[in-house]
Amino acid sequence: MPGLEFRYVGQGRLPSRLSEFDVERYFALTDSDIAAINERFRRDRRAGVAIQLVFLRASGHTLDHVGTVPRQLLRYVGDRLGLATPTIASLRTLYLRYKTLYDHQVWACEYLGLTSIVADQWSGLEAWMREDAHESLTIDDLLQHAHYWLYERRILIPAERTLKDLGRSIWADIERDVLAMIKATVPDAQLERADAVLSTRHDTSGMTVLEWLKTPPARHSPTTMTETLEKVRFLKELGAHMWVLDAVPLEKQRAWAQRIQARRPVKTRGLKESTRMLELVFFLRVTLLELTDSLLYQTGRRVSDLVRHAYEKTRTKQARSAVGYRQQLIAIKAIVQDKEQSAEEKIVEIGKLLDALPDKPTASHAASVRETLTDDHHRIRNLLVPLRELGFEGRDGEMSLRQLELVGKLHDSDATELPGDCDVAVSASWRDMVEGDDRKRALRALEASAITGLRKGLRGGSIWINHSLSFRERDLLLISPAQWEGERERHLSSLGLPPTADPFLERLTGHLTAGLAALEEVREAGRVTIGTDGALHLSALEALPTDGTPKRTRDLMFKEIGNAQFADMVMEMDARTGFSEVLLARKARDANELVALYAGLIAHGTELDAKSVAAMIPQLDPAQISTAMRALEMPGRLLRANDRVVEFQRTHSITALWGTGQHASSDSMSLDTSRHLFYARVDPRRRTHAVGMYTHVLDQHGIVYNHPIVLNERQAGVAIEGVIRHNTTRDDGGLLRLSVDTHGYTNVGMAVSKLLGFDLCPNLRNLAERKLYLPRTIASPEGLAQVVACEISLKAIRDGWDELLRLVASIRSGRVSAIVALQRFGSAAQGDRVHRAADHLGKLLRTLFLCDYFSNAEFRRELHTLLNRGESVHQLQRAIYIGKVAPERGRRRDEMIAISGSLTLLTNLVIAWNTQRMQATVDNWRDKGQRIEDDWLRRMGPAHFAHVNFRGTLSFPIDRYQEMLLDAAPWQKANRS
Structure with missing residues (x-):
């Protein structure tokens, strides 16, 4: 999606004010422009045609009204052309004759290569808009995309009304087609029952x-x-699980459903029937998918709780047993030392003590846990039996599903024992109890086996449920086998990967050989050692020499920048980036709407609620802020607004000293929340309940991706997803390297990331993960023999290569997120051919990374610097969000994404504002001849917040920026009056 460079595309008039940045970036005159104007036009005509030229270049639209040309642009044009600063009055006088305006516009179009749209192009535009309308979430998005389409093809954007009429016609056709699909898919009786949910009272x-x-x-x-199960049952009784609506993209379904979510029921009842049916059907369908995911997530967590309780009880019982054994030993010792008893009497006494010991051998700890788990059969049964209603499916011979079916039948017949002639497959770990003499415990063991196997099967993809988002059948998640067969070559060309594994492995083994040689060289030099634990060890990096000048310079710089009010920052950055226009998909209609948008952003992105923010902004009431908060939940808009701000920050030359923008780090930051939030987990560091905010921070400090996560789970999926989503918006190749901590990588994750075109670089803390895994075909230096494990099977990689490529292509094309993909093909999928191939390839890639990490100190320093940079940005985020997520907040997926996205946007606004001020200060100092070295600037960063007042009364300087940010220009208001 086009970003900051397309800010003025489609605009029909100039704002009353422009910043110097906007003038120089969007409305600049090149030397060739000036030469062409001077050659073609006489002196008194040059200013007018220059303004027409720069406006056409920035917007793709003719400038028909010159009554609001900003003074900054007039001054710039005058300076560049060597003229006295032109006035609006002189431009009006110039264009009193329409032919002059027409001639200037025709010349500017010819000079820029712009052509008026013709019949064939209208047809092409209409066809493209009809295609895009299937993906666009609103008609405003559709029209904006049409502007971009015309601009990129150097076609003059036609009159706004003409384009809007076409957009409305296409949008209406799309809605009619979707309605027809709904009526063909959903029986009339189900539609009537669905409509009744608006007024029927729940029991x-x-x-x-x-x-x-x-x-x-x-x-x-x-x-x-x-x-949750009751809601799923109700929706399935409506028939929502049978509605085949996959022809409509999921994000578009969410957008229609979100309108119902954001609107009061009485307002929904007042909609016309067709609109109400459209929104209601998608609301019910999306709600079923999300509730099913929520139920399965809660089930998995509940199973984990039961297993954890069994572990704790087993540990307690084993501790008590140890005490009992010790007491018995002491008693035996006393008998042995008793000199009054004969040897025969001592043997009899010792025999009595030993009679209490069981005859069976001591069970392993895991077997003891399983036995303890069967004692919790009431809670297991209460969890297991209702799940039958969901209608699980799975691979042929899936043991857990057969066990679930049998347990259900026995429960229906009120059986309390497992029949002796029962023939059901169980894993070897449960077989002894299921086939044991105690048939009551056998039934309990079968129930425990079924529920634990069900959880593992859902995570590994061998069990699925198709009215779900994340737990669908694998072939529905990935590119279908038939489609993969037909489009394989195209996907491989896009990925730059060979159709077979051999060329890839040949290059990789060559790099491994060179890496092992480099590692052996630094080992011989004593810079790396191999400990008695069989792991590689490094001494700490030496700190770079510094004289304190960078720190003093930074302090002086921010002292000169001075204190800032958060409200001023937000509005100034909006004027420079136009992020409010992205969030609304249009410019704000009035000041109240604009301020309410800022307030909604602050309410989502800080610990404050709508009522608290309203107290800080006197002209707003909580209802206005709540409406704005719901608008921010529209999918994709916060992400695009963040991209706009980061792109603005990266335009400053100082950012090139911090990095190239092709490296980043990612990590999670926990936000404290109520323990009653169903996906809250205990933060292992601070021991408080929290949710995670996972962010990708560029080497230039901006946050380019964010996503809410559950703490204490592997984060490789979201780490990869962030890079893919960022790279799809970039023309420069995007990110090539991502630094993560131990939680941010898995072997499968390293393989998937490499095949997607970037390197995952983990900071490994576990010494056991510092092994060098190699195939037997690669000879390793003798000095590294202790840390080498020849466990890699190249055959496994070759056998699973095609399916691995299909997985990677599905992620790249956006068919499945990397988050879901790595859950389905992660550790829970052990034994699967794709998992085995990815695991072995990932271990090879991890070996190559470790060779570079241990042998190259500069590479190691760079990774640590990136991770530290991410931590500094997290400190800024904590300064913005200083409290807890309220108990009633963040329960919905859309709301949690809005909280994460808003916090990220507020953080990026501070970083961008600081970057701009730092750049201006550096330029000012250098203009005055003051010495400031680039090496000093490299050690500074814009994630500074001591000078920012985030609290107190928020007073937005509307008067200063309204001409740039509001849709209604002053001359329009004057005409209306």
Whole structure:
């Protein structure tokens, strides 16, 4: 999606004010422009035609009204042309004769290579808009995309009304087609029942069924699971699980569903029937998909809780047993030392003590845990039996599904024992108890085996449920086999990968050989050692020499920059980047709408709620802020607004000293929350309940991706997803290297990232992960023998190569997110051919990384610097979000994404503002002849916040920026009056 460089595309008039940055970036005159103007036009005509030229270049639209040309642009044009600064009055006088305006516009179009749209191009535009309308979330998005399409093809953008009429016609056709699909897919009786949810009262909650369905899951508890299952059951009774609506992209389904979510039920009832049906059907369908995911997530967490409790009970029992054994030993010792008893009497006494010991051998710790788990059979059964309603499917012979079916039948018949003639497959670890003499415990063991196997099967993809987003059948998640067969060559060309593994492995083994030689060289030099634990060890990096000058210079710089109010920062950055226009998909209509948008952003991105923010902005009430907060939940807009701000920050030359923009680090930051939030987990460092905000921070400090996550889970999927989503918006290749901590990588993740075109570079803390894994075909230096494990099978990589490429192509094309893909093909998929290939390839790539990491000190320093840079940005985020997520907030997926995206946008606004001020200060100092070295600037960063006042009354300087940010220009208001 085009970014900052397309800011003025499609604009029909100039704002009343422009910043110097905007003038120089969007409305600049080149030397060739000036030469052409001077050659073609006489002196009194040059200013007018120059303004027409730069406006056409920036917007792709003719400038028909010159009554609001900003003074900054007039002054710039005068200076560049060597003229006295032109005035608006002189331009009006110049264009009193329409032919003069027409001649200037025709010349400017010819000079820029712009042509008026003709019939064939209208047809092409209409066809493209019809295609794009299937993906666009709103009609405003569709029209903006049409502007971009015309601009990129050097076609003059036609009149706004003409384009809007075409857009409305196409949008109406799309809605009619979708309605026709709904009526063909959903029976009339189900549509009538669906419409009834708007007014029918729910039996127990006291609210309408629609309000009940909109209520997000509460805390992690059996009660929440029961209520979620009741909602899924209700939606399945409506038939929502049978509605085949896959022809409509999921994000578009979400956008229609989000309108119902954001609107009061009484407003929804007032919609015309066709619009109401459209939004309601997608709301019910998306709600079913999300609730199913939520239920399966809660089920997995509940199973984990039961297993953890069994571990804790087993540990307690084993501790007590150890005490009992010790007491028995002491008693035996006392008998042995008793000199009054004969040897025969001592043997009899010792025999009595030993009679209490069981005859069976001591079970392993894992077997003891399984036995303890069967003692918790009431909670297991209460969890397992209701899940049958969901309709799980799986591979042929999937043991867990057969066990679930049998347990259900036995439960229906009120059986309390597993019949002796029961023939059901179980894993070897459960077989002894299932086939044991105690048939009651056998049934309990079968139930425990079923629920733990069900959780593992769902995570590994061998079990699925198709009315879900994340737990669907694998072939539905990935490019279908038939489509892959037909489009394989195109995907491989896009990825730059060979059709077979051999060429890739040949290059990789060559790099490995060179890397091992380099590692052996530094080992011989004593810079790397191999410890008695069989792992590679390094001494700490030496600190770079410094005399304190960079720190003193930074302090002086921010002292000169001075203190800043957060509200001023937000509005100034909006004037320079236009992020509010991205968030609204148009310019704000009035000051109240604009300030409400800022307030909604602050309410989402800080610990404050709508009521608290309203108290800080006197002209707003909480209802206006709540409306703006719901608008920010529209999919994709916060991400695009963040891209706009980061792109602005990167235009400053100082950022080139911090990095190239092709390296980044990623890590999670925890936000404290209520323990009653159903996906809150305990932060292992601070021991408080929290949710994670995963961010990708460029080497130039901007945050280019964010996503909310569950703490204490592997983060390789979201790390890869962030790079892919960022790179799809870049023309310069995007990120080539991502530094992560130990949680941000897996072997499968390293393989997938490499095949997607970038390197995942982990900071490995676990010494066991510092092994060098090699195939037997690669000879390693003798000095590294202790750390080499020849466990890699190149055959496994070759056998799974094609399916691995299909997985990677599915991620690259956006068919499945890397987050879901790495969950399905991660450790839970052990035994799967794709997992085995990715795991072995990932170990090879990790070996190559370790060779570089241990042998190249500069490479190691760079990785640590990137991770530290990410931590400094997290400190800024904590200064913005200093409290807890409120208990009633963040329960919905859309709301949690809006919280993460808003916090990221507020953080990027501070970074961009600081970068701009730092650049201006450096330029000013150098203009005055003051010495400031680039090496000093490299050691500074814009994630500084001591000078920013984030709290207190928020007073937005509307008067200063309204001409640049509001849709209605002053001359329009004057005409209306």
